[in-house]
Amino acid sequence: DGGITQSPKYLFRKEGQNVTLSCEQNLNHDAMYWYRQDPGQGLRLIYYSQIVNDFQKGDIAEGYSVSREKKESFPLTVTSAQKNPTAFYLCASSMSGKGIHNPYGYTFGSGTRLTVV
Amino acid sequence: AQSVSQHNHHVILSEAASLELGCNYSYGGTVNLFWYVQYPGQHLQLLLKYFSGDPLVKGIKGFEAEFIKSKFSFNLRKPSVQWSDTAEYFCAVNGGSQGNLIFGKGTKLSVKP
Numbered sequence: 001d002g003g004i005t006q007s008p009k010y011l012f013r014k015e016g017q018n019v020t021l022s023c024e025q026n027l028n029h030d031a032m033y034w035y036r037q038d039p040g041q042g043l044r045l046i047y048y049s050q051i052v053n054d055f056q057k058g059d060i061a062e063g064y065s066v067s068r069e070k071k072e073s074f075p076l077t078v079t080s081a082q083k084n085p086t087a088f089y090l091c092a093s094s095m096s097g098k099g100i101h102n103p104y105g106y107t108f109g110s111g112t113r114l115t116v117v
Numbered sequence: 118a119q120s121v122s123q124h125n126h127h128v129i130l131s132e133a134a135s136l137e138l139g140c141n142y143s144y145g146g147t148v149n150l151f152w153y154v155q156y157p158g159q160h161l162q163l164l165l166k167y168f169s170g171d172p173l174v175k176g177i178k179g180f181e182a183e184f185i186k187s188k189f190s191f192n193l194r195k196p197s198v199q200w201s202d203t204a205e206y207f208c209a210v211n212g213g214s215q216g217n218l219i220f221g222k223g224t225k226l227s228v229k230p
Binding site for chain 2: 033035040041043044045048058090105106108109110111
């Protein structure tokens, strides 16, 4: 079955450590996205990539980094510079990331819950 | 910049009650509009979407939404809710050159059996 796989489901990080969250899709989607979900704040865009080897900052990119070396993969690194990393992280993909006529919406992964201990 | 407002943070209804969740967006150009649902412990799923044509859109599980361009609104409705509709609902819009989805802050729906 096609879909998006995020791993791990739960992740614990010590303060000062970098951690990488995995996101893989087999939907042949061009665009991939990382969102952070906090209670009462909805989903906020961290980074997005519309094509391989290219990505752009979203609204809350500080303290995060990404890479897009393969179409299927869009890993997110939460660095020690992120002041409040404890959150639920969602990866999504879409058939087309460009232009206003993107009627497809997103397919979401099941998320990774990151906790700083 | 685009924004999406969902006015109700938490809605509590009894089974069989009617539901309307408000969603307003700020963007003057052509938009695509979406409602997503997140059931407890599950990932976000697409409920319905508006791209063009009939402004009354029907989605899964008996949900529908009406796009009213003059009011910049895309309210979600269901005539009779069930306990299984307990979830968090997110309105989203994309428009502009980037095509990214902008999400509202979500509305939690609790349905009492």
